[in-house]
Structure formats: C-alpha cells, structure tokens
Amino acid sequence: MKHLLTYLTGLMFGVGISMSGMANPAKVINFFDVFGTWDPSLAFVMGGAVVVTFFGYRAVFKRYATPAFEPAFNVPTSRVIDAKLIGGSAVFGIGWGIAGFCPGGALPAVGTLKPEVLIFFVALVVGIFAAKFMMQFSARRAASRST
Structure with missing residues (x-):
C-alpha cells in the first residue's frame, strides 16, 4: 500500500508540474526575465502550492498523531540560517x-x-553526490580540528 501511495503521489506531482508548464525550462526562464518576456505564471503555481501545503499540513497534524506508514512525522526542526543554507540556496x-x-x-x-533534460538530470545527480562528499569532508575536517 505504501508503494502504491508513493506512486500515486509522484504521478499527481508529475501531472501537476506538466499541466502547469513548469517542466518547460522556457517558462521558468521567462519568469526570471522581468525586463523582457516576463511570465508571472510561476508565481501562481508556487503560490497555489504554498497555500495548499500550508492548510494541508495543519489539517493532517491536527487530525493524526503519526503518519500511516512511518513511526513519526519527519519535519525539519532547525530554524538556523547559516552559511550552508544561504550558499545552497x-x-x-x-x-x-x-x-x-x-x-x-x-x-x-x-x-x-x-x-x-537528461544532461541536466545527470548533472543534478552528480551535484547531489558532490555536495554530500563536500559536507562529509567538511564535517571530518571540523572534527579533526576540535580534537
């Protein structure tokens, strides 16, 4: 059941991204081209997602103590704005x-x-592993300096 729900969630996300045009890089680039061919539709897609998520999370947390397929909700607790967050952003x-x-x-x-798209996806995966490696290297380096 967990895998079926995961599949349906991914399917719904993919259909939504495709229907909204956000899988088209020109749509995103035009959003950032404020002085040229500006297209504000990305703001509406993101705004809609934020509103649904805002109310959806509140409804779920109020109604359920734990998720259906996990022992606890996995929600970030850190409120720290540090160099890693700013640099990654x-x-x-x-x-x-x-x-x-x-x-x-x-x-x-x-x-x-x-x-x-395939080149971007491969670069994305390489970037994820590179960032993971750099964070592990940095953590090891910081640990060796503190001892």
Missing part, C-alpha cells in the same frame, strides 16, 4: 535561473528523453 537559484529546471520540474521531463 544561492547555488540552487543560480542553477535554476541558468537551466530553467528545478529538480521537481526536471523529473517529469526526464520522460521526454530530450538530451538537455
């Missing part, structure tokens, strides 16, 4: 603005098998 934003893809929009687009 900046790199994400720069990549999003250059490529026109965010990971969420790229995943449904992988099914098109277009070379630019």
Whole structure:
C-alpha cells in the first residue's frame, strides 16, 4: 500500500508540474526575465502550492498523531540560517535561473528523453553526490580540528 501511495503521489506531482508548464525550462526562464518576456505564471503555481501545503499540513497534524506508514512525522526542526543554507540556496537559484529546471520540474521531463533534460538530470545527480562528499569532508575536517 505504501508503494502504491508513493506512486500515486509522484504521478499527481508529475501531472501537476506538466499541466502547469513548469517542466518547460522556457517558462521558468521567462519568469526570471522581468525586463523582457516576463511570465508571472510561476508565481501562481508556487503560490497555489504554498497555500495548499500550508492548510494541508495543519489539517493532517491536527487530525493524526503519526503518519500511516512511518513511526513519526519527519519535519525539519532547525530554524538556523547559516552559511550552508544561504550558499545552497544561492547555488540552487543560480542553477535554476541558468537551466530553467528545478529538480521537481526536471523529473517529469526526464520522460521526454530530450538530451538537455537528461544532461541536466545527470548533472543534478552528480551535484547531489558532490555536495554530500563536500559536507562529509567538511564535517571530518571540523572534527579533526576540535580534537
């Protein structure tokens, strides 16, 4: 049942991303082109997602003590704004603005098998592993300095 719900959630996300046009990098790039061919539709898609998520989380947390298939809700607790958060956000934003893809929009687009999407997806996976390696390296280095 868990896998079926995971599949249905991913399917719903992919259909929503595709229907909204957010799997099209030109749509995203035009949103950032404020002085050119500006397209505000990304703001409406993101705004709609934020509103649904805001009320959805509150309804679920109020109604259920634990999720159906896990022992507890996995919700971030850190409220720290540090260099890692700011740096990661900046790199994400720069990549999003250059490529026109965010990971969420790229995943449904992988099914098109277009070379630019596949190149982005491979670079995304390499970037995830590179970031993981750099964070582990940094943590080891910090631990060795404190001892």
